[in-house]
Amino acid sequence: MKLTRRQSLHLMGTAFAAPFLSRAALAQSWPSKPIRAIVPVGAGSTIDIISRIVFEQLSQQLGQPIIMENRPGAGGTIGGAAVARAEPDGYTFLVNSSQHSATPAFYPNATYDTARDLAAVAALGSSPNVMVASPAKGFKTLRDLVTAAKAKSGGFAHGTPGVGSAAHLSAERFRLSAGFEGVHVPFRGMPEALTEVMTERLDFACSSIAPALPLIRDGKLVALAVTTPQRTPALPDVPTTLEAGYANSDYTFWTGMLLPAKTPREIVERLHQETTKALRAPGVPEKLAQQGIDPMPIAPAAFDAQIKTEIDNIIALVKAAGIKLN
Secondary structure (H helix, E strand, C coil): CCCCCHHHHHHHHHHHHHHHHHHHHHHHHHHCHHHHHHEEHHHHHHHHHHHEEEHHHHHHHHHHHEEEECCCCHHHHHHHHHEEEEEEECCCCEEHHHHHHHHHCCCCCCCCCCCCCCCEEEEEEEEEEEEEHHHHHCCCCCCHHHHHHHHCCEEEEEEECCCHHHHHHHHHHHHHCCCCCCCEEHHHHHHHHHHHHHCCCCCCEEHHHHHHHHHHHCCCEEEEEEECCCCCCCCCCCEECCCCCCCCCCEEEEEEEEEEEECHHHHHHHHHHHHHHHHCCCHHHHHHHHCEEEEECCHHHHHHHHHHHHHHHHHHHHHHHHHCCC
């Protein structure tokens, strides 16, 4: 049967539109089975705690369970690689922190490209790192710490959960801004490092806020500054490092979700919208605030751009600070 010109154009238009219609239909039907959330750090970490708070609500909205799978090791690259290689169908996503942006600097031989192989979805929140010392040190301000650090032969010792961690990078960024020598002492986790600060075996730490907050409130540590550009509601009387007069010393620790880069954008956008809704659901902001987490609303494209900027900044920081790579 010979088709008219109008019929031919209609069929061509239908064929052209079919992939777009199928992708839209896929986003509407997604999810139809349980979802895996790969967490590249151990259970009980800040990332793990935040994720469980948000995903309980998100799972209810999506009508499917979100199964959290902890895959720690190699600076988060074990979990990151698992998601980068996963089927891009929206059923496997990564939950990571700003340490994600440090991967190219510290793991240049990782089996995936941080910016190219993973697409940002949503930020679950940000939290400041807080500069802490033992009250016995007698520091009343951040400038007191810097003055003592410059006077100490051999450098001021600070503890972190490991090379390339957010605590490590924020401490080094501040140290370069303030202009004093430092000695980095890595531990298995931040609680161990904070114990050494309390006993004065370490001079200070630039800790994630969750493990430090109870110790600050109990008077076992003194909070001298936070590293975010703005003060945090968790410690409203504590100034930022920028307020204290140290330019380019800020460092934001975020927790966010990423999907394999080839995931249909319709699914990326739907997951972003549902996550944003979950973050605003009754009770969720209060639970996050108790952990010292501040809201960080950001669109997927802007989040991708932020990560790319952070990658460049961290590579430059590693070179400037002379940090040894793994």
